[in-house]
Amino acid sequence: VQLQASGGGLVQAGGSLRLSCTDSRRTSSNNGMAWFRQAPGKEREFVAGIGWRGGSQIYADSVEGRFTISRDSAKNTVYLQMNSLEPEDTAVYYCAAARAAVASRDVGAYRYWGQGTQVTVSS
Helix, strand or coil: CCEEEECCEEEECCCCEEEEEEECCCCCCCCCEEEEEECCCCCCEEEEEECCCCCCCEECCCCCCCEEEEEEHHHCEEEEEECCCCHHHCEEEEEEEECCCCCCCCHHHEEEECCCEEEEEEC
Protein backbone atom coordinates (compact mmCIF):
# COMPACT_ATOMS: atom_id res chain seq x y z
CA VAL A 1 0.00 0.00 0.00
CA GLN A 2 1.31 3.42 -0.94
CA LEU A 3 -1.09 6.29 -0.33
CA GLN A 4 -0.94 9.68 -2.00
CA ALA A 5 -3.27 12.40 -0.74
CA SER A 6 -4.16 15.51 -2.70
CA GLY A 7 -6.78 18.22 -3.03
CA GLY A 8 -6.00 20.44 -0.08
CA GLY A 9 -5.83 24.20 -0.33
CA LEU A 10 -7.05 27.53 0.97
CA VAL A 11 -10.79 28.18 1.04
CA GLN A 12 -13.11 30.67 2.70
CA ALA A 13 -15.49 29.62 5.43
CA GLY A 14 -18.60 28.08 3.93
CA GLY A 15 -16.70 26.80 0.92
CA SER A 16 -15.97 23.26 -0.25
CA LEU A 17 -13.00 21.07 -1.07
CA ARG A 18 -12.63 17.48 -2.21
CA LEU A 19 -9.67 15.47 -1.04
CA SER A 20 -8.43 12.40 -2.89
CA CYS A 21 -6.28 9.52 -1.70
CA THR A 22 -4.91 7.09 -4.28
CA ASP A 23 -3.17 3.82 -3.56
CA SER A 24 -0.54 3.63 -6.26
CA ARG A 25 0.23 -0.03 -5.49
CA ARG A 26 -3.42 -1.02 -5.78
CA THR A 27 -3.26 -3.29 -2.75
CA SER A 28 -5.74 -1.64 -0.37
CA SER A 29 -8.98 -2.73 -2.04
CA ASN A 30 -9.76 -5.12 0.84
CA ASN A 31 -8.97 -2.60 3.56
CA GLY A 32 -11.08 -0.11 5.41
CA MET A 33 -9.95 3.44 4.70
CA ALA A 34 -10.18 6.66 6.65
CA TRP A 35 -9.28 10.30 6.83
CA PHE A 36 -7.68 11.82 9.91
CA ARG A 37 -6.56 15.37 10.54
CA GLN A 38 -4.07 17.11 12.76
CA ALA A 39 -4.10 20.78 13.64
CA PRO A 40 -1.01 22.54 15.06
CA GLY A 41 -0.49 21.64 18.70
CA LYS A 42 -3.25 19.02 18.67
CA GLU A 43 -3.37 15.26 18.43
CA ARG A 44 -4.32 13.51 15.23
CA GLU A 45 -8.07 12.96 15.18
CA PHE A 46 -10.44 10.76 13.23
CA VAL A 47 -12.58 12.46 10.59
CA ALA A 48 -14.32 9.79 8.48
CA GLY A 49 -13.97 6.14 7.57
CA ILE A 50 -15.35 3.68 5.03
CA GLY A 51 -15.42 -0.09 4.70
CA TRP A 52 -13.76 -2.09 1.94
CA ARG A 53 -16.94 -2.33 -0.12
CA GLY A 54 -17.79 1.32 0.24
CA GLY A 55 -20.34 0.81 3.00
CA SER A 56 -20.16 1.15 6.77
CA GLN A 57 -19.30 4.83 6.69
CA ILE A 58 -18.53 6.48 10.01
CA TYR A 59 -17.93 10.12 10.86
CA ALA A 60 -16.69 12.28 13.67
CA ASP A 61 -19.49 14.25 15.27
CA SER A 62 -17.80 17.51 14.28
CA VAL A 63 -18.10 16.76 10.54
CA GLU A 64 -21.31 14.70 10.40
CA GLY A 65 -23.63 16.17 7.80
CA ARG A 66 -20.91 18.33 6.23
CA PHE A 67 -18.34 15.78 5.04
CA THR A 68 -18.88 12.69 2.89
CA ILE A 69 -16.41 9.87 2.41
CA SER A 70 -16.57 7.61 -0.64
CA ARG A 71 -14.34 5.26 -2.59
CA ASP A 72 -13.90 4.19 -6.18
CA SER A 73 -12.37 0.73 -6.13
CA ALA A 74 -11.70 0.76 -9.87
CA LYS A 75 -9.48 3.81 -9.36
CA ASN A 76 -8.12 2.69 -5.97
CA THR A 77 -9.09 6.10 -4.67
CA VAL A 78 -10.88 7.33 -1.58
CA TYR A 79 -12.48 10.77 -1.51
CA LEU A 80 -13.49 13.19 1.19
CA GLN A 81 -16.01 15.77 0.06
CA MET A 82 -15.96 18.65 2.54
CA ASN A 83 -18.77 21.19 2.46
CA SER A 84 -19.66 24.13 4.71
CA LEU A 85 -16.06 24.35 5.82
CA GLU A 86 -15.26 26.16 9.04
CA PRO A 87 -12.01 27.69 10.31
CA GLU A 88 -11.94 24.87 12.89
CA ASP A 89 -11.48 22.42 10.01
CA THR A 90 -8.03 23.84 9.30
CA ALA A 91 -5.49 21.03 9.61
CA VAL A 92 -3.27 18.65 7.72
CA TYR A 93 -5.48 15.83 6.46
CA TYR A 94 -4.11 12.29 6.25
CA CYS A 95 -5.59 9.24 4.59
CA ALA A 96 -4.95 5.84 6.06
CA ALA A 97 -5.52 2.17 5.26
CA ALA A 98 -6.81 -0.03 8.06
CA ARG A 99 -5.45 -3.42 9.05
CA ALA A 100 -9.01 -4.75 8.75
CA ALA A 101 -11.77 -4.58 6.15
CA VAL A 102 -13.74 -2.07 8.20
CA ALA A 103 -12.86 1.42 9.30
CA SER A 104 -12.30 2.42 12.90
CA ARG A 105 -12.07 5.66 14.86
CA ASP A 106 -8.90 4.35 16.53
CA VAL A 107 -5.67 5.64 15.01
CA GLY A 108 -3.97 2.41 16.09
CA ALA A 109 -6.18 0.44 13.69
CA TYR A 110 -4.35 1.88 10.68
CA ARG A 111 -1.17 0.47 9.24
CA TYR A 112 -0.48 2.68 6.23
CA TRP A 113 -0.57 6.46 6.04
CA GLY A 114 -0.38 9.01 3.25
CA GLN A 115 1.82 12.08 3.44
CA GLY A 116 -0.91 14.57 4.33
CA THR A 117 -2.45 17.52 2.52
CA GLN A 118 -2.98 20.96 4.07
CA VAL A 119 -6.49 22.39 4.35
CA THR A 120 -6.79 26.00 5.45
CA VAL A 121 -10.17 27.65 6.00
CA SER A 122 -10.18 31.42 6.38
CA SER A 123 -12.87 33.28 8.28
